[in-house]
Amino acid sequence: MSNKKRAIVICPGRGTYNKEELGYLTRYHANKQAMIDVIDADRKARNQLTIAELDGAEKYNMRQHTAGENASSLIYACARGDFLDINRDEYDIVAVTGNSMGWYIACAVAGAINHENGAKLINTMGSMMTNGLIGGQAIYPIVDDNWQHCPERFALVLNAIEIINQQAECELYASIQLGGYMVFGGNEAALKALAQHLPELENRYPMRLFNHAAFHTPLMNDIANKGQQQLSKNLFGAPDIPLIDGEGTIWQPHSTEVSDLYDYTLGTQVRETYNFSKAIEVSIKEFAPDALIITGPGATLGGAVAQTLIAHNWYDLTDKASFIERQKADPVILAMGMEAQRKIVC
Secondary structure, eight states, X not given: OOOOEEEEXXXXXXXXXXXXXXXXXXXXXXXXXXXXXXXXXXXXXXXXXXXXXXHTOSSOOHHHHHSXXXXXXXXXXXXXXXXXXXXXXXXXXXXXXXXXXXXXXXXXXXXXXXXXXHHHHHHHHHTTTTTOOOSEEEEEEOBOTTSOBOHHHHHHHXXXXXXXXXXTTXXXXXXXXXXXXXXXXXXXXXXXXXXXXXXXXXXXXXXXXXXXXXXXXXXXXXXXXXXXXXXXXXXXXXXXXXXEOTTSOEEOTTTOOHHHXXXXXXXXXXXXXXXXXXXXXXXXXXXXXXEEXXXXXXXXXXXXXXHHHHHTTGGGOOSHHHHHXXXXXXXXXXXXXXXXXXXXXX
């Protein structure tokens, strides 16, 4: 009988390399030069700045560091480095999932695509809109201040999508179901209408996400098609560790149909809602983990994961206060972007 803790690993999405994360790669992964070189080889071939240069910049440049062609590779390097640092004597990684772009990272760390091809996949998809974003994203809470599900807010959000889509030239969709938040994806007219339609909360919501396109919506149809033209099915294989996608499907090492995994990764999830909440729900119910480890950079996914645990009363969590108490006594969510929690994992 193993004494190891069962862990789900969660890979972060595009919005996780922020000002506070500048230098993350150097700080934690300077000893992984071979890993970094593989990512930078792909970037040099495209005449892009290397991740070593971006991470080593003297100052954080919001436009540069959040641009898809830079953020994607940076986040992949940090997350993959963190994955390698998880103490396997303490933790048995029973499944891997991710949020949005974190799905590509999850595929790479779980072994469905090797490191070199993972770097290529992530850089190719991250660089698709170098010449201009298609649409944008906005985020809005669907839980109350105690992180408990708020049916009225959820109804308000779904109603907003329906009403705004009836307006001329507006296209608005559910992009990501992110724990206690709905992320909308849409065109400019729709996002402007949304800002007028939803009541303001906490002086910041609905909040536009800077340098984000309308990911996981039909506005990405051309991007999905381009991705399939540029990236071959041969890059993919079955994972070594079970993978849980943004529909809650489990891709098992011995029963994955590789062409279906390819179609989902470069088709379905590019143009349809990414249900991160469902991915976490399936993770806990099917794999019964002792811990949920969120790789860095950043730690912004912690709230969304906690809100999903609360929604299912997992670990007897009922609200924000009970989550905070549990984290102090015996943390179940371990975000590697937070120093104290990182020490527990590494």
